Amino acid sequence: MKKILLSVLSVLLLFLLASCGIKSTCNQCGEQCDATKNYCSNCGAALSGSVDENEKGSEGLQYHLKSDGTYSVAWGTTNLLDKIVIPKTYNGKPVTEIETRGIVSPWKAKEVVIPNTITTISERAFAYFQYLTDFVVPEQIVSIGAGAFHGCVNLKAITLPNTIKTIEARTFQFCISLEEIFLPDSIEEIKYEAFVNCYQLASITIPDSVKAIDNTAFNSCGRLVEIINYSNLNFDNYFNKRIVHQGESLIKNVDGFKFITIDNTNYLISYVGGDEKITLPKYYNNSTYELLPYYSLAYLTNFGYPSSINVTEVVIPETITVISPALFHETRNLIKITLPKTITSIGEDFGRETGISDIYYLGTKEEWEKVTLEEGWKYDIGNAIIHCTDGDLS
Numbered sequence: 001m002k003k004i005l006l007s008v009l010s011v012l013l014l015f016l017l018a019s020c021g022i023k024s025t026c027n028q029c030g031e032q033c034d035a036t037k038n039y040c041s042n043c044g045a046a047l048s049g050s051v052d053e054n055e056k057g058s059e060g061l062q063y064h065l066k067s068d069g070t071y072s073v074a075w076g077t078t079n080l081l082d083k084i085v086i087p088k089t090y091n092g093k094p095v096t097e098i099e100t101r102g103i104v105s106p107w108k109a110k111e112v113v114i115p116n117t118i119t120t121i122s123e124r125a126f127a128y129f130q131y132l133t134d135f136v137v138p139e140q141i142v143s144i145g146a147g148a149f150h151g152c153v154n155l156k157a158i159t160l161p162n163t164i165k166t167i168e169a170r171t172f173q174f175c176i177s178l179e180e181i182f183l184p185d186s187i188e189e190i191k192y193e194a195f196v197n198c199y200q201l202a203s204i205t206i207p208d209s210v211k212a213i214d215n216t217a218f219n220s221c222g223r224l225v226e227i228i229n230y231s232n233l234n235f236d237n238y239f240n241k242r243i244v245h246q247g248e249s250l251i252k253n254v255d256g257f258k259f260i261t262i263d264n265t266n267y268l269i270s271y272v273g274g275d276e277k278i279t280l281p282k283y284y285n286n287s288t289y290e291l292l293p294y295y296s297l298a299y300l301t302n303f304g305y306p307s308s309i310n311v312t313e314v315v316i317p318e319t320i321t322v323i324s325p326a327l328f329h330e331t332r333n334l335i336k337i338t339l340p341k342t343i344t345s346i347g348e349d350f351g352r353e354t355g356i357s358d359i360y361y362l363g364t365k366e367e368w369e370k371v372t373l374e375e376g377w378k379y380d381i382g383n384a385i386i387h388c389t390d391g392d393l394s
Contacts, residue, residue, distance in 0.1 A: 057087030063095070072097035072122075079107045082131075088115040098125045100145065106130040106305075114138050121148050123168075130154060130305050137161055146170055146191075153177060153305040156200075162186045167194045176200065176302055177309070179272060185209045192216045199223060199299045202258055202269050203249050206231045222295035223269050225260050226251055252284075259284045268296045274308045279315040291324045298329040318342045318362075325374065328354050338362065345372035351381040359386045365393060 061084075062076035071090045078084050087095055097120040107129045116138065123145030126132070134157040137144065141161055146168040149155060157180040158172075164184065169191040172178060178198045185207045192214040195201060203226040206213075210231040218224055227235050227244045235244055243250065243262050251260045256273020257280070259266060266289035271278060283289070291297065300311040312333050316323070318340035325347030328334055334354045341363030361368050365388045378384065386393040 056085075057090070057095075058084045061086065063090045064099070065093075066097070068096075070094045070096040070117075072099045074099040075101060075107065078109070079105060081109055083111045083113070084109045085113040086115055086118065088117045096120065098122060101125055101127050114141075116140050119143070121145060123147055124150060127151050134158065137164070139163060144168065144171060147173065149175060151175075153302045154307060156180065158182070160184055160187070165189070167191060169193055170196065173197055176299060177307070183207055183210075188212070190214065190217045193219060196220050199295070200270060200272065202226060202260075203228065203251050205229075206233065208232075222298075223292065225262065225267070225269060225292070254281065254284065257281060259289065261285070265290060267292045270296055271300060271311070272309070274310075276310055277313040277315075278311055280317050280320065282317045282319045288319050290322070291320065291327060293324045294326045294329070296324070297327050298331060300328075300331040301333045303330065304332060312336065314338070316340055316343070321345075323347055323350060325349055326352060328352075328356070330354070336360070341367055343371055346374065346377045348374045348376040349379050350377045351384070352379045354381065356381040356384050359384055361386055361388050364388055364390045368393065 058078055058081055060077035060081070062074040063071045064074065066072055071093055073086055073095050086098070089095060094117040095115065096117055098118060100122040101124045105128070108131050109129060110131045110133070118138065119140055120143045121141055124147040125145065126149050127147060128151040130153050132152050132155050135155060136159045139161040140163065142163045144164060147170045149158070149172050150170055151174045153174065154177050155175045156177050158178070159182040162184040163186065165186055165188045167187065167190045170193045172195050173193060174197045176197060176199045179200050179202065181204065183205060186209060187207060188209055188211050190210065190213040194217045196216065196219045198221050200223060201221050202223045204224065205228040208230040210233065213233060225242050226249060227242055228246060228249065229235060229244050230246060235242070243260070251258055251269065256275070257271055258269040260269055266284045266287055268280070268289055269292050297314065300309050301307055302309065310333055311331060313336040314334065315338040320340065321342050321344050323343060323346040326349040327347065328351050329349055330353045332354060334356055336358050337356055338360040339362065341361065368386065368388055
């Protein structure tokens, strides 16, 4: 009889525990919740020990239930995380969308893990993720919103999947370090200002699927000297002096210096290495070269943002005779320039928005006086001292 009574009491006790729920404190919201479930009954976060750690998602993410019964995710308070993991499910339902981002403060994540449930990257979703350096958009993504990667100033390479048909307006605006982008054969349209201010973009391949490109899509891409074109589009109205062809890229990287040959003339396109002090090569392919007008050595620092390019000193070799206008424009950390006595002219805005304080000219004062100086060449560096071999000029 006692055994029967104990059994009955045990069953009742289990029933009461199941009815009331075993309580636990949720790490996400701090509230008491039903610990018998895999997810917090209060906020929906995955409970520690109940699911795979990789499925939990990063702390600080915010979730919103959509009309289709799935969840979208917002970055919430993850801006200080080095790595952000988006879970496949939340509260037992799939997470399918990365939400539009309104706040413009920078995010520090160097890596974002996107599960295969996500199909939509909304407008400005990754805007100002300043620490992303390369990014592969997962194959299941079917939509990338306008401005999705705006202001990712250290993003150097990105790959898009075959599911994307349109590059929306300003998707990569101010991705000022972007050097490489893979456009799949699914792309049909590139909208206005999609790549505006992508200063390091020197080459792009246009697949034959592309039917339309807005004539502002590549505005302020001053280094875009090569179009590898497989489409039926004519690029005469899109760019200035460029080379348009099919096949492998003609751009060569020599120790961080990018060169191209156009109409039998060699040009230095840009410097993409990480040295603080750089000395330009004397030759390219055993021949002299010219500096790409306006842009070859401009923007060697990323406007004060965290950057692997942080040039403070530049030495120009004696094989260079002409300094292009705005050559060092907005190379903000640049303080010292060495010029050979072979220089015959210096263009306007030579050091505009730089910190140049010392110019070392490897010739005499008399030889300096013979150099053609365009009006405004010393804009913003009016107090810089010119050090000649026989004394200083101010």
